[in-house]
Amino acid sequence: MSDRVKVALKWLKGVLDAQQVQYQIVGGLAATIHGGSREVADIDLYIHQTDADKIFSQVTAYISKPLTHYVGGAWDLDYFQIIYQSQKIEIGLFPGTKIQSSENGSWHELQTNFSNSVIKSYLGIAVPVMPVEELISYKRILGREVDFIDIQELTRVSGL
Numbered sequence: 001m002s003d004r005v006k007v008a009l010k011w012l013k014g015v016l017d018a019q020q021v022q023y024q025i026v027g028g029l030a031a032t033i034h035g036g037s038r039e040v041a042d043i044d045l046y047i048h049q050t051d052a053d054k055i056f057s058q059v060t061a062y063i064s065k066p067l068t069h070y071v072g073g074a075w076d077l078d079y080f081q082i083i084y085q086s087q088k089i090e091i092g093l094f095p096g097t098k099i100q101s102s103e104n105g106s107w108h109e110l111q112t113n114f115s116n117s118v119i120k121s122y123l124g125i126a127v128p129v130m131p132v133e134e135l136i137s138y139k140r141i142l143g144r145e146v147d148f149i150d151i152q153e154l155t156r157v158s159g160l
Contacts, residue, residue, distance in 0.1 A: 005029065005040045006123040008087035012043065013127060019054040022114040023047045025129045026092075026138065031150040033120045034132045035157035038149055042088040046112045049078060049093035064088075074100040074142050076107065102143030110138070132158045 009029075016023050025033065027044030047055075052067065065081035077097040082089040094112040101108065117128030130138070136154055139147035 002040055003123075004085065004087045005043065006125065008084045008089060009043060009122060009125050009127065011084055012045075012082075012089060013125060015055055015058045016047070019051070019058070021047055021051040021054055023128060024112055024114055024117045025127050026135065028146065028150070029122065030129045030135050031139070031154060033122050033127075033129050034135065034154055036150050036153040038146065038153075042090055044090050044092070046092045046094045046097065046110070048114075049095070052080075052091075052093060067093075074102065074144070076100070099138065099141055101141050103141075108141050 023045045025043070025045050027042070028036075028038060029040050029043050031038065032040050059082050062082040062084050063080060064083045065079075067078065067080040069078050070076075075092075075098070078093040080091055082091065094110065097110045097112070098107045099110060100106070114128065116131055116134070118131050119126050120129045121127075129135075132154055136151055136158075139151050139154075
């Protein structure tokens with residue numbers, strides 16, 4: 001568990017909650033929150049594209065990659081990146097986000113459902129997180145080495 005992640009997550013949660021922006025934590029941080037043990041590299045989350053303007057004034061000073069449409073790696077999405085006190089935060093916009101299968105190259109549109117989020121705690125900070133079943137499915141599609149590590153740990157911890 002990382003104090004750097006905790007500080008950035010607490011700040012980010014404050015910004016999002018103050019503007020009443022729904023969000024969902026995904027990726028490695030979600031895996032850690034659900035019981036994985038991998039070190040968190042960045043904070044990944046999705047917000048609705050119509051909410052991006054609500055937070056820009058609070059995050060402008062920390063933007064390291066401006067809002068853009070990005071296609072690369074295994075993603076096709078609109079996103080921007082923030083670095084807050086040396087912690088990278090990547091905010092993807094929903095709808096329209098697609099991830100590519102490592103198995104056959106097909107694209108899968110993410111159906112982020114904020115109402116399905118589960119409230120979980122990271123070092124005392126309660127945040128909405130992608131449900132573990134959805135996270136495992138998401139990571140199976142991506143199929144990177146880190147995803148296989150997370151899948152193995154999450155299936156063991158969750159009993160799925």
